[in-house]
Structures are given as C-alpha cells and as structure tokens.
Amino acid sequence: MPSATPKQLEQRAAFGARVRELRTAAGLSQEELAHRAGLDRSYVGQVERGERNISLDNIHRIAGALGADAGALLERHLA
Amino acid sequence: MPSATPKQLEQRAAFGARVRELRTAAGLSQEELAHRAGLDRSYVGQVERGERNISLDNIHRIAGALGADAGALLERHLA
Numbered sequence: 001m002p003s004a005t006p007k008q009l010e011q012r013a014a015f016g017a018r019v020r021e022l023r024t025a026a027g028l029s030q031e032e033l034a035h036r037a038g039l040d041r042s043y044v045g046q047v048e049r050g051e052r053n054i055s056l057d058n059i060h061r062i063a064g065a066l067g068a069d070a071g072a073l074l075e076r077h078l079a
Numbered sequence: 080m081p082s083a084t085p086k087q088l089e090q091r092a093a094f095g096a097r098v099r100e101l102r103t104a105a106g107l108s109q110e111e112l113a114h115r116a117g118l119d120r121s122y123v124g125q126v127e128r129g130e131r132n133i134s135l136d137n138i139h140r141i142a143g144a145l146g147a148d149a150g151a152l153l154e155r156h157l158a
Contacts, residue, residue, distance in 0.1 A: 007139075012135060054135050057090070057132050069153070071150035074135075074152075
C-alpha cells in the first residue's frame with residue numbers, strides 16, 4: 001500500500017477528531033464506544049488519532065454506536 | 080475477514096447508489112470519474128454496485144472527483 005499523502009493524513013485526522021468530539025459529547029469512554037461498536041478499544045484510539053484509513057463498514061459501526069449519521073462523521077470541507 | 084452482514088451490504092449498496100447518482104448527474108462516465116479520482120474504472124464499478132468496503136481515503140478521492148462533500152456520499156439514515 002502506498003504511503004498516505006499529506007491531504008489524506010489530514011482527512012483521517014479530521015475524521016478522528018470528529019469521532020472524538022461526538023464521543024466525548026456523548027459522555028462515552030473509548031472503551032465504551034468500542035464495546036458499543038463491536039471494535040477493539042485500541043483500534044478506536046488509532047482512528048481518533050487519525051492513524052487508520054477506516055472502512056465504510058467501520059464508519060457505520062462507529063456512527064451507529066454514537067447515534068450519529070455516518071455522513072456527519074466526515075469533514076464536509078475537505079472533499 | 081468475516082463476511083459482511085446484510086446491513087453492511089445494504090450500507091455499501093446505498094453508498095454505491097449515491098456515487099452513481101452524483102456521477103450521472105455530473106454527466107460523467109465511470110471511466111471519467113475513475114480517471115479524475117485516480118482509481119481504476121473496474122474498482123469504481125464495484126463501488127457503485129456495493130461490492131466494496133471502500134476506505135476513507137477513497138471516499139474522499141471520489142467525493143473530490145465529483146465536487147461533492149464526502150459526507151454527502153454517505154446515507155444519512157442507515158447509521
């Protein structure tokens with residue numbers, strides 16, 4: 001897999017920041033979010049730090065666990 | 080990798096249908112979209128048919144090529 005471009009790293013970081021924002025607003029720990037989403041806590045931490053090129057399935061898992069629209073997790077001004 | 084659940088297949092199909100809708104509205108062929116996004120035409124076809132668990136990076140590539148917000152590509156009522 002080729003390395004991510006600076007823009008991709010920025011987009012991943014923006015996604016992770018949005019997840020963290022909604023998670024903390026919901027009063028959930030990373031572990032609670034991971035449990036609700038059926039994902040590993042370490043994976044959720046990596047996603048929030050922008051270290052993962054997350055897939056559509058996992059975007060929907062996290063959105064569902066946050067009670068958020070999946071589209072609301074994506075930065076709307078970096079497309 | 081475990082098989083996709085029916086819900087995940089539905090979410091992938093919804094994503095693909097949205098891509099196709101915006102692509103045709105823009106008057107682009109799959110090949111033109113693929114070229115703009117830096118992706119293979121066959122991959123774009125698979126995405127539109129819901130056959131791929133597309134990654135965040137490629138969601139942004141397609142959104143950028145369509146001049147759309149990445150969030151607008153995700154079904155807002157299946158989260």
